[in-house]
Amino acid sequence: MSPKTSPAYAHYTEGEPVADAAAPPGDIAERWDRRRFTARLVNPANRRRYTVIVVGTGLAGGAAGATLAEQGYRVVQFCYQDSPRRAHSIAAQGGINAAKNYRNDGDSVHRLFYDTVKGGDFRARESNVRRLAQVSVEIIDQCVAQGVPFAREYGGLLDTRSFGGVQVSRTFYARGQTGQQLLLGAYQALSRQIDAGNVEMHARTEMLDLVVIDGRARGIVARDLVTGRIETHLADAVVLATGGYGNVFHLSTNAKNSNATAVWRAHRRGAYFANPCFTQIHPTCIPRSGDHQSKLTLMSESLRNDGRIWVPRAHGDARPPNAIPEDERDYYLERLYPSFGNLVPRDIASRAAKNVCDEGRGVGPGGQGVYLDFADAVRRMGRAAVEERYGNLFEMYERITAEDPYEVPMRIYPAIHYTMGGLWVDYDLQTTVPGLFAVGEANFSDHGANRLGASALMQGLADGYFILPATLGDFLARHRPGQVSPDHPAVAEAVADTEDRLNLLLAVDGDRTPDSFHRELGQLLWDECGMARTEPGLRKALERIPALRDEFWRRIRVPGSGAELNQSLEKANRIADYLELAELMCLDALHRAESCGGHFRAESQTPDGEAARDDEHFSYAAAWEFTATGTAPVLHREDLEFEYVIPTQRSYQ
Amino acid sequence: MKVTLRVWRQPGPDATGGMVPYEVDGVTPEMSFLEVLDTLNERLILAGDEPVAFDHDCREGICGACGVVINGRAHGPERTTACQLHMRAFADGDVIDVEPWRASAFPVVKDLVVDRSAFDRVIGAGGYITAPTGSAPDAHATPVPKPAAETAFEHAECIGCGACVAACPNGSAMLFTAAKVVHLNTLPQGAPERESRVLDMVGQMDAEGFGGCTNTGECAVACPKGIPLTAISSLNREFLRAARKSA
Numbered sequence: 001m002s003p004k005t006s007p008a009y010a011h012y013t014e015g016e017p018v019a020d021a022a023a024p025p026g027d028i029a030e031r032w033d034r035r036r037f038t039a040r041l042v043n044p045a046n047r048r049r050y051t052v053i054v055v056g057t058g059l060a061g062g063a064a065g066a067t068l069a070e071q072g073y074r075v076v077q078f079c080y081q082d083s084p085r086r087a088h089s090i091a092a093q094g095g096i097n098a099a100k101n102y103r104n105d106g107d108s109v110h111r112l113f114y115d116t117v118k119g120g121d122f123r124a125r126e127s128n129v130r131r132l133a134q135v136s137v138e139i140i141d142q143c144v145a146q147g148v149p150f151a152r153e154y155g156g157l158l159d160t161r162s163f164g165g166v167q168v169s170r171t172f173y174a175r176g177q178t179g180q181q182l183l184l185g186a187y188q189a190l191s192r193q194i195d196a197g198n199v200e201m202h203a204r205t206e207m208l209d210l211v212v213i214d215g216r217a218r219g220i221v222a223r224d225l226v227t228g229r230i231e232t233h234l235a236d237a238v239v240l241a242t243g244g245y246g247n248v249f250h251l252s253t254n255a256k257n258s259n260a261t262a263v264w265r266a267h268r269r270g271a272y273f274a275n276p277c278f279t280q281i282h283p284t285c286i287p288r289s290g291d292h293q294s295k296l297t298l299m300s301e302s303l304r305n306d307g308r309i310w311v312p313r314a315h316g317d318a319r320p321p322n323a324i325p326e327d328e329r330d331y332y333l334e335r336l337y338p339s340f341g342n343l344v345p346r347d348i349a350s351r352a353a354k355n356v357c358d359e360g361r362g363v364g365p366g367g368q369g370v371y372l373d374f375a376d377a378v379r380r381m382g383r384a385a386v387e388e389r390y391g392n393l394f395e396m397y398e399r400i401t402a403e404d405p406y407e408v409p410m411r412i413y414p415a416i417h418y419t420m421g422g423l424w425v426d427y428d429l430q431t432t433v434p435g436l437f438a439v440g441e442a443n444f445s446d447h448g449a450n451r452l453g454a455s456a457l458m459q460g461l462a463d464g465y466f467i468l469p470a471t472l473g474d475f476l477a478r479h480r481p482g483q484v485s486p487d488h489p490a491v492a493e494a495v496a497d498t499e500d501r502l503n504l505l506l507a508v509d510g511d512r513t514p515d516s517f518h519r520e521l522g523q524l525l526w527d528e529c530g531m532a533r534t535e536p537g538l539r540k541a542l543e544r545i546p547a548l549r550d551e552f553w554r555r556i557r558v559p560g561s562g563a564e565l566n567q568s569l570e571k572a573n574r575i576a577d578y579l580e581l582a583e584l585m586c587l588d589a590l591h592r593a594e595s596c597g598g599h600f601r602a603e604s605q606t607p608d609g610e611a612a613r614d615d616e617h618f619s620y621a622a623a624w625e626f627t628a629t630g631t632a633p634v635l636h637r638e639d640l641e642f643e644y645v646i647p648t649q650r651s652y653q
Numbered sequence: 654m655k656v657t658l659r660v661w662r663q664p665g666p667d668a669t670g671g672m673v674p675y676e677v678d679g680v681t682p683e684m685s686f687l688e689v690l691d692t693l694n695e696r697l698i699l700a701g702d703e704p705v706a707f708d709h710d711c712r713e714g715i716c717g718a719c720g721v722v723i724n725g726r727a728h729g730p731e732r733t734t735a736c737q738l739h740m741r742a743f744a745d746g747d748v749i750d751v752e753p754w755r756a757s758a759f760p761v762v763k764d765l766v767v768d769r770s771a772f773d774r775v776i777g778a779g780g781y782i783t784a785p786t787g788s789a790p791d792a793h794a795t796p797v798p799k800p801a802a803e804t805a806f807e808h809a810e811c812i813g814c815g816a817c818v819a820a821c822p823n824g825s826a827m828l829f830t831a832a833k834v835v836h837l838n839t840l841p842q843g844a845p846e847r848e849s850r851v852l853d854m855v856g857q858m859d860a861e862g863f864g865g866c867t868n869t870g871e872c873a874v875a876c877p878k879g880i881p882l883t884a885i886s887s888l889n890r891e892f893l894r895a896a897r898k899s900a
Contacts, residue, residue, distance in 0.1 A: 067786040082708060083773050085813055086716040102793065138789070145789035147782040147842050149806035156796025174806060180715055181809060188781035195777030203770065226762055255710040289683035294691055295712045396714065399737050402682075465786045513698045515691070559703055564665065565763045567706055568698060 010542045011632050012587060018272065018623045018636040022471070023127040023427035028644055029110075032131040035427065036470050040477035047072035049481040051235040052472065053220055055207045055262055057084030059179070059457060060440025061241025062186035063464025069193035071469060073476075076233055077190070077199050078222060080206040080257060080570075085187040088243060088255040089460060092179025093300035093393065094163065095171035096143075096457040098136040103160060107168040109133045114645050116455060119165040119345050120420070120448020121597035121613060122647040123275070123621065125640060127427055128445045135462040140172055142465055146185040150174050163453035164301055165345035165652070171454040176300050176393045182457055186464070205231075206570065207262045208502075209494045210238065210269045210436065217266075217436035218484050221494045223502075225570065228563040230498055232491050234483045236476055237435045239468065240266060244419035244441040246279065248578040248585070249530075250522025252416035253285060253298040259574040263423050263442055264581050271431040272623035272636060274424035274444035276581065277589035280451055280598045281531055282417030283349035286400055286410075287369040296415040297400060299372070300393055301453040304342045304349070306377035306386065307410070309333050311370050315360040321371055321409045332356055340652040347450045347598045347611070348652060350414035354531045355609065357413075364411040371409035378406060414531060418456060420447040420598065421588075424623040424638070428471035429463060432623075435479075437472060439463035444621065449597025502562050505572045510555035514572040517552050521545070521575070521582055529586050534602045538590040542583065546630055549579040580629055587624075591635070594618045606649070615647055654680040654745040658693060660705050661752040663761050670761065672750070682741035686729065687712060687719060689740060690751075706764040712736040714877065717812030720819070721765045722752040727816035727875040734814060734877045754815050756824035758862045769815050771861035772829060778857035779850040780833040782843050795841050808836040810878040820875035823864030828872040830858050831888035832880045838891055848895035855892055 024034045042050065050073050054065045057079040065077045079087060099112040112133035117124055140158070144150065150172050151159040160169045174181040193199040204225040211219040211232065219234035245260035246252040267273045284299045310331045312324055332352055334341045344352075353370050356362065363369045377386050383406060387394070394405045401411070423431050423438040425445055430437050440460040447455065484491075528534075528541040552575070560566045595604040595611035596618070604612045619642075625634040655678045663670030677693050684692075687709050694704035710718040714737040723729030729738045743749065751765065759767040797805075809832070817828040834851050837843035843850070866885060873882035 063786070070785045081710060081716075081718060082769060083717075083813065085773070085776075086710055086718050088711060088716070091711045091713050091715050100792070138787075140792045141789040142784070142786060144792040144795075145782065145784035145842055147784075147805070147837050147840050149802055149809050149836065149840070151806075152797055152799050152802040154799050156798050156802075157793055174809075177715065177810065180812075181806075184809065188776060189784070189786075191773060191777040192781045192783065195774070201773075203773075255716060256712055257710050290681060292681065292684045292688045292692060294685070294688050297713050396737070399714075399731075399733060400739070402739075402741060469786065511699070513695050515695060557698055559698055559701070565706055565766065568704060 010539055010587065010590060012591065012635050013632055015625060015634040015636045018424065018432070018638045020125060020127070020426045020638065022430070028126060028130045031127055032134055039470055039474035042473050042477045044072055046481070048074055050074065050476050051076060051483065052237050052239060053233055053235040054078070054239045054241060055220065056087065056241035056243060057187070057190065058087035058089035058241060058243060058440060059183055059186055059460030060464040061239070062087065062183065062190050063461050064239055064241060064439055064468050065199055066186060066189035066193050067465050067469045068472070069198035075193070075199040076202070076235060078202045078205045078207055080204065080225060082204050084190055084201060084203060085184065087183060088258050089183045089457070090180045091255065092457055093176040093298065094302040095161065095173035095178045095454040096139065096182060097163070097170050097454045098140045098172060098458065099133055099170060100137055100140060102158060103169045105168045107170050109137070111168065112136060112170065115166045116446070116452060117448065117645040118650060119450055119452040121450050121611070121650060122448065122615070122619070122642060123278070123596055123640065124446055124448030126642060126644055131467065132446050132459060132462050135466045136458050138466060139458065139461045143182055143185050146189060148174065148181045148185045161302060162305055162343060164304060164343045164349065165340070165452045173302065176302070176390065179457060182461065207242070208265065208498045208573070210266045211491055211494045212269045212433060213484050213488055213490045216434045219491070221498045226565050228561070228566065230495055232486060232495060234486060234491070236479065236481055237437065237472060239437045239439060239472070240423065240442050241439045241464065242442050244422065245581060246416045246419050248521070248582055249416040249525050250518045251288065251293060251296050251526070253282060253296050256295055259577070260581050261574050261577045263438070264577040266423060266431065266433065266436060268626050270433045271436055272424040272625055273421070273584060274621050274623045275421035275588065276585040276624070277529065277592060277599050278420035278449050278597065279416060280346060280418040280420060281350040281414045283346055283353055283414050284372060284412045285415035286397065287364055287413040289365070297396070298415070298417060299397060299410065299412060301346065303372060303390060303393060306389070307342065307372040307374050308376060309342050309370055309372055311356045311361040311363060321363070321373070330361070337652045344652045345450055345452060347600070350531060351600060353414055369411040369413045372412045373409035374405060375409070418451055420444065420449060420451055424621070428474065429468055430471070430475065435475065437468060439468050449599055502569065502573065505556060505558050505569060505576070506562055508553065508556045510557045512555045513557060514568055514575050517548065517556065518575050518578070521548060521578060525582055525585070529589050532600050532602050533589050535590065538586050541586045542590065545579065545583045545586065552576065552579055584624055584633065587633070588622055592618055592622065613649070654682070654740065656680055656689070656743060656746070657748045658689070659748060659750045660764070662705070662764055665763055666760055680740050682739065684740045685712070685736055686723065686738040686740065687736050706766050708766050709736055715812060717814040720754055720814045720816055722754065722819060724750050727754070727819040728877055732877060732879070754819035756818045758824060758826065759815060759818060771863070772813050772815065772826070774861060775826065775830055775854055775857045776833065779846065779853035780837070782837055783846060784842070797840060801839050805836050805839045808832045808880060808884055811880055812878055814877065816875040816877060817872035818863065820871040821864065822869060822871065823867060825866045825872070826858050826863040827866040827885050827888065828876060828880055830854050831884035834891055835884050835887045847891070848898055851888065851891040851895045852899065
């Protein structure tokens with residue numbers, strides 16, 4: 001493995017199509033039940049003989065670790081944070097969708113399925129989404145039983161609210177901290193299993209490579225972040241629950257240390273990476289305030305239930321917002337999309353914000369912002385009611401900006417938030433490497449080209465609590481338990497690769513910091529592979545990234561040694577992987593010469609500026625196979641068939 | 654703005670530490686406190702020095718990873734986490750002391766990084782409701798009165814940062830433990846394990862070497878999430894009730 005130099009590529013070769021062989025045929029409403037019945041089972045007494053590695057402790061990983069341990073498997077779990085409770089799922093604010101229809105407002109499993117396929121702009125697999133909608137109902141039951149303090153009404157029953165892209169009220173929430181409360185539920189269940197000795201927990205330990213033996217995932221190479229020791233852990237199956245790769249953009253709403261190394265290393269070892277260009281830009285984030293900016297903060301989409309988005313009608317109107325009279329304001333989402341108004345899906349809201357800012361009507365420093373105004377909401381329901389719904393969000397906004405959103409409209413701007421792309425998985429959530437599974441945001445499965453609000457928590461918990469524990473058992477039942485020998489040459493090779501790479505990072509002793517590379521890469525991606533993408537821009541990025549990668553390996557400076565807590569080394573190692581992943585993202589964006597969901601190719605739009613899909617040529621998931629750094633990858637298409645939700649041009653007007 | 658940071662530097666758990674002054678220029682009021690540390694670290698790396706190690710992750714005040722003592726106060730002068738503290742809270746020319754959490758149950762790992770795994774073990778001892786996946790009844794099977802749900806939520810907001818322990822002159826973890834006990838013991842779902850939960854968690858808390866509570870109330874002042882001091886009296890009540898029942 002030589003991570004050093006590499007030529008530019010803007011081409012790829014075409015391989016055999018990839019098919020999802022795990023989903024049973026037949027009526028979509030019965031597929032999951034049928035799959036659960038056909039799945040082989042492991043005798044309860046035999047389960048403890050199987051070891052399962054789970055990497056990550058967010059909603060998907062935490063739920064999976066706890067559930068697999070409850071079932072009786074031996075779980076060995078990892079997180080880079082100092083505690084499993086800190087995974088970035090904790091920062092999810094708004095809520096979690098479930099087709100409970102407690103509101104009697106016309107919701108159903110089928111409608112949630114329909115909304116999700118449509119919201120994803122017809123680039124997700126129907127079987128998976130239907131299952132997600134079905135399982136959503138059980139998630140709420142599970143979480144309530146764990147003591148998750150969801151918002152309730154005076155009668156003691158659960159409250160719900162609406163999110164973008166839907167016309168029912170199916171989002172369960174715990175003020176603006178739903179992710180925190182759901183994650184703590186999973187963390188507590190996991191803690192119980194750790195205490196009982198069923199889960200061996202390794203905190204502050206980061207996976208750096210996957211061990212593949214005879215074509216099957218058999219373990220991981222990890223670094224103890226405190227001592228710097230490189231360790232190998234072997235198992236009967238490996239589950240990656242390591243989240244998304246939004247931090248490739250440097251500025252995103254992700255936690256600073258969220259990273260793509262686990263999935264990228266797995267990709268290099270044979271797991272296909274699907275739809276890397278499907279990244280989600282969230283419309284309501286706090287705009288950046290200067291060059292020092294280290295991350296962006298999201299303001300929950302739930303704010304769009306009651307907040308109204310506007311910009312001044314006139315270009316360059318520099319008056320303070322409250323001095324702009326009503327008839328000189330442009331509530332552009334309400335104007336353009338009267339039936340969904342401020343609650344259009346995220347991709348549409350983001351692009352509309354970009355458009356008005358590009359027109360020169362943006363507000364705040366640099367004109368990179370739009371107003372999210374609560375004046376009407378305060379008048380309508382009173383300040384106390386607004387405070388009860390959004391109090392903590394308003395407080396957070398005020399803390400960051402020193403402006404009081406009860407008095408002055410919030411300023412918001414889109415930011416990278418979520419990645420729909422990820423490791424390709426079949427219906428069983430298994431990657432193309434047998435024995436390697438990917439759950440939650442780490443996989444590509446359920447959101448197509450755009451994720452609807454409050455669906456990430458749903459998917460993470462569906463995968464972790466219900467789906468993986470059913471399908472993983474089938475894989476294990478087909479293989480005899482027992483670890484491979486730690487002396488296997490493949491183990492030594494993976495360890496040597498990891499050590500070489502870290503030593504190289506330390507040895508370069510150049511003149512640029514890891515952060516400086518991260519910022520440069522992030523800016524390039526935001527400009528060329530962000531909200532609007534063009535062929536010339538993507539080609540430019542594909543030229544620049546290999547050069548930047550080359551420079552990285554010549555000029556990086558990582559102080560200290562590998563045998564200690566070394567946060568610069570951790571960072572540099574993650575950035576090295578971003579510099580490879582970024583190239584694949586741009587290639588994927590270049591090859592997909594259509595617009596769909598969060599992927600907007602300026603060349604492919606309708607007369608009124610909406611994303612124009614090209615189903616004839618692009619109704620497939622693009623699963624990429626790694627060849628070598630800087631070498632053209634192989635494209636495997638998974639054709640998408642729509643039997644139940646017939647693709648149409650999405651309309652939210 | 655220009656500020657002087659006096660930062661606790663300690664190469665490893667067993668090494669001797671000390672305060673080291675650094676001047677940081679180009680600070681703006683919009684910067685977060687951790688962004689000032691970022692700026693300092695960029696400079697240190699280029700100068701060939703070791704950057705300051707500190708825990709941080711979400712930078713939104715919710716993950717609980719960050720936490721340093723700033724001018725003698727856990728998370729600094731405002732009621733928030735260090736990542737959400739902005740430099741508008743300081744003035745040009747300020748000298749700011751930055752230290753790790755100080756508590757015997759939180760040993761220093763390096764510089765400003767401490768080991769808070771004791772908190773995980775306190776939760777593992779009983780800070781959960783036993784509800785194995787798949788066993789749950791319908792979510793509406795047991796209505797929860799709104800006031801109880803609100804009380805549970807307000808205590809469930811704890812982010813496990815450890816500021817309460819750092820602020821306490823005794824290094825006590827009573828507020829942390831109390832927050833979880835009140836969250837779960839307030840809900841009907843938590844009732845079956847009500848007694849064992851409080852007894853086991855308090856037992857683990859003591860075993861981890863946290864100090865005793867002498868009602869100084871510093872914890873609740875430092876808590877970035879506003880967990881109320883009354884949680885501790887609720888914990889004591891739950892503990893006495895459980896001890897009496899199990900005696």
